[in-house]
Amino acid sequence: MIRIGKFHKRVLYEEKERKTFRYPDSSRKTFTSHLNSALRRLDIKTYIDDNLERGDEISQALLKAIDEAKLFVIVFSKNYATSKWCLDEVVKILECRKNKRQIILPVFYEVDPFHVRHQLGSYAEAFVKHEQRFESTMNIVQKWRDALGEEANHSGWDCSINRTEAELVEEIAMDVLQKLNRVYVGDLDHQITKLEQLAQLQLQYYKSIDTYENQISHEATVQCITELKMKRSIRMLRLTREMLSYMEDSEAYEKLF
Structure with missing residues (x-):
């Protein structure tokens, strides 16, 4: 406190x-x-x-x-x-x-x-x-x-x-x-929760309407959740751009910061 x-x-x-x-x-x-x-x-x-x-x-x-x-x-x-x-x-x-x-x-x-x-x-x-x-x-x-x-x-x-x-x-x-040597991840937790709820709704809906487009949409939501969880872990571990510089050429690098 x-x-x-x-x-x-x-x-x-x-x-x-x-x-x-x-x-x-x-x-x-x-x-x-x-x-x-x-x-x-x-x-x-x-x-x-x-x-x-x-x-x-x-x-x-x-x-x-x-x-x-x-x-x-x-x-x-x-x-x-x-x-x-x-x-x-x-x-x-x-x-x-x-x-x-x-x-x-x-x-x-x-x-x-x-x-x-x-x-x-x-x-x-x-x-x-x-x-x-x-x-x-x-x-x-x-x-x-x-x-x-x-x-x-x-x-x-x-x-x-x-x-x-x-x-x-x-x-x-x-x-x-x-x-206080603390890290705030509440903003990411809020986004992750919302997207997880969306993914569940998509899964339920797409089971009744099984199309390629619906499958791609659901996979995109799951991918976004994965990226946010990775971003959360990086923030919790206090990893900097310099620590992850070996990833600079990868497509995921910019999404993590």
Whole structure:
């Protein structure tokens, strides 16, 4: 399972009586949800905590998810540092990673990675407010700063590079798949299943109408299934074009890639 840090709502605090005002981050239901969908399409089990801001402490369910995760995708947005819960989460991730060595993959969405590492720009503004609020427990604020600096220092994805969001989401999802040392064959399995069903129907139908054309059609479907199964095996074994270069002159070579 991987843990995806979602865009959290910005939380503002007033002095004396604490009141919470929530302003939805517009990217939470776009980029992060699209990335989560892309990962699920690749059969990667993900966890996003939608109840992170309902209490003062990180929920037990989230702590369990952090402990069990193999990889963390942390999506840093402009308002990420305004949330105490987000900052607590990055600290917990680092504490857990010291023992389990999980993979951290930061994604910088509409924010400069340098600003995250060194708490500049909107991150500097957020920490001014945190220092005012947690004046008596500045060690907590320093832990947040250290955690942001360390996690943002990992090699990740800068979304400011010129590409469409759809392309970016797919590239990040494939990067996660590779880092988990997994291979996705769900697309091929779907094709194989459909063609096997077609082959059975053809066989039943052609028994009643036995012609040469029908036989050729059925054989073509069976041949296609065989090629897809071979392609699936090559993907599972992570065989490359170079490994199969001895087959370059064969008719089947191009169909395998």
